[in-house]
Amino acid sequence: MYDPTRLAALVAVAEAGSITRAATRLGYTAPALSQQLAKLERETGATLLVRHHRGARLTAAGELLAVRARRVLGELDLARHELAQLAGLSGGRLRVGTFTTAGIHLLPPVLSAFRRAHPDVELVVADYEPPDGVTAVAAGEADLALTHSYEPAPTAPPPSGVAAERLLVxxxxxxxxxxxxxxxxxxxxxxxxxxxxxxxxxxxxxxxxxxxxxxxxxxxxxxxxxxxxxxxxxxxxxxxxxxxxxxxxxxxxxxxxxxxxxxxxxxxxxxRTISVVHRTGERSPAADTLRALLRGAFGRAAGTGRGGGTG
The missing domain is CATH 3.40.190.10 (Periplasmic binding protein-like II)
Structure with missing residues (x-):
């Protein structure tokens, strides 16, 4: 069985057209991503991509596997959603903070998928210009929030009791x-x-x-x-x-x-790194489910319908 992480790496290269760009978007170094792809080629026994001066392109075998890989990754996302339903997500409120770029172009389809799976959970969305979303989560005003940081720039660690999960670089x-x-x-x-x-x-x-x-x-x-x-x-x-x-x-x-x-x-x-922040030490099935949806959606958005505009 092929490793889903390596399948996701292949899909990222197919969409980005470059190992370097794919690595950046997935949060890897280029050598580390190349190692994952080399292992996948050994597993399949086929050459999956060809490097050239402007990046990389998939071979016929790579294109075939990428099509199947998208289906596999989609099924795994669906399984995560359905398992979350068994956690008893019925009722309650989920407060989500976001900055404008993500709120307009990246967050809506994720919230739509969440609403389809959990129609009884009330969603509340608020706009926070980073790093205000981190403060809102720490203060209990939001359950989780999308935020960003830039390089080069000093990045303050999250407050005590708050964790940040990188979604996209x-x-x-x-x-x-x-x-x-x-x-x-x-x-x-x-x-x-x-x-x-x-x-x-x-x-x-x-x-x-x-x-x-x-x-x-x-x-x-x-x-x-x-x-x-x-x-x-x-x-x-x-x-x-x-x-x-x-x-x-x-x-x-x-x-x-x-x-x-x-x-x-x-x-x-x-x-620019986009992350989701949440409080640690407290169990929230709704927040956990949305974070899982964000992980899947942001990885795909990095190479396809990229958002933009403000914030």
């Missing part, structure tokens, strides 16, 4: 007005190439962004517009209007509501 990318010279290349752009570029500075006083802003300043990017709001919809709108360039999470670039060009950056350690 995504790269930050450059966004520009359509047709901008920097958006045209296929190779990754060095941060040094942003020297002198007018920059839409995304909430530089916001703690999760401070490390990113410092890295851009060190590379010589010149602030042109300081956008005090942490909302990315406004940042992308200013970029689309030609007022400057910006560095945003790749899901924001992929689903921007205004036309923008985008380009991957050379590895400068600029990433």
């Amino acid at each position: 995504e790269e930050l990318v450059l966004v520009t007005a359509p047709g901008h010279a920097l958006a045209g290349g296929s190779e990754r752009l060095r941060l040094a190439d942003l020297a002198g570029q007018p920059l839409i500075s995304s909430a530089p006083t916001h703690p999760p962004r401070q490390g990113v802003e410092a890295a851009l300043a060190a590379a010589g990017a010149t602030p042109a517009v300081v956008c005090e709001s942490p909302g990315y919809a406004l940042v992308c709108a200013l970029v689309s209007a030609g007022l400057g360039v910006a560095v945003v999470p790749e899901m924001v670039a992929a689903m921007a509501t205004t036309p923008v060009g985008s380009r991957a950056l050379a590895d400068a350690g600029l990433r």
Whole structure:
């Protein structure tokens, strides 16, 4: 029997088109993910993917297995949901905190699946700009919350009694007005190439962004517009209007509501991690079930319908 973790790795590469990008989204290092894929190839006795200068593509055998793997992983998710039903999830209230990006583009299908399985549980959703969701969980105002952190930036450990579970790691990318010279290349752009570029500075006083802003300043990017709001919809709108360039999470670039060009950056350690936080030491079948749904949904969302917009 094939290891579900290795099947998930194959599906991630199929969707991301690159071992490096797939590893980032799954929270692995690229060598560790390559080892998982090599073990899967040994188990199957077939070559499942071919590496090339722009990433990796699946062979015919890899495509065949990926189709079956998606079905297997979906069935395992369904089994987790059905087992949760046996835990007696009937009635009660589940309070969920989220930031805007996840709340608009990633959380709704998860809540929809939860509601179908557990229609008697009342859902309450509140918007918390990170790190406020962590505070809300610690204070008992929310049962769990989606939050994010950025690299490079110092990340405070969660308060006592609160645990954070990483769901998704995504790269930050450059966004520009359509047709901008920097958006045209296929190779990754060095941060040094942003020297002198007018920059839409995304909430530089916001703690999760401070490390990113410092890295851009060190590379010589010149602030042109300081956008005090942490909302990315406004940042992308200013970029689309030609007022400057910006560095945003790749899901924001992929689903921007205004036309923008985008380009991957050379590895400068600029990433955003999305996590779910919850209280430890107390049993909540509803919260546990939603966390299981989030684990499955965020892994797939990383390579397909990536969200974006704000927050």
